[in-house]
Amino acid sequence: MCTLGKIAACEISFLPIQSSNANADVNKVIELIEQSGLEYSVGAMSTLVRGQKDIVFNLLEEIYAKMDEECKFVITAKISNICGCEL
Template identity: 35%
Template structure:
């Protein structure tokens, strides 16, 4: 199952804090029934590629709708076809290293 790492930076808002933005993004991810992990600089989401792209678009557009004058969104996708990858397995591999 594909993994997507997303980082969204709203520019030109009234606050320097991103915590409210992260909470809104996590709420959208949960509403879509996707597994995720929030890190210090991004959020990693596991799911069907179409659903991942849809959620990324909604998260990005929400920032524009919430009065950001500019939004910088960075997305990385890990989509392995030779064997399954899971978010929990990838996180455990790193922590056991």
């Protein structure tokens, strides 16, 4: 049994729909991910984050709350609890 608590992996795609600067909005989301303390890997179409389940879900809430003030958007998140135990 994992002694670290529940670990989750999440693939996040952020798509600005109504935005004055879509690239800047995507970069703001990447900055939030970087500041989260989670392990992450930025890809061309999405970013994979991995870490404590509660921190992953808090990050999704933070992205929604902060970007809701900036633009209209779609977030796609795929979450898995089958990602191993070691960080």
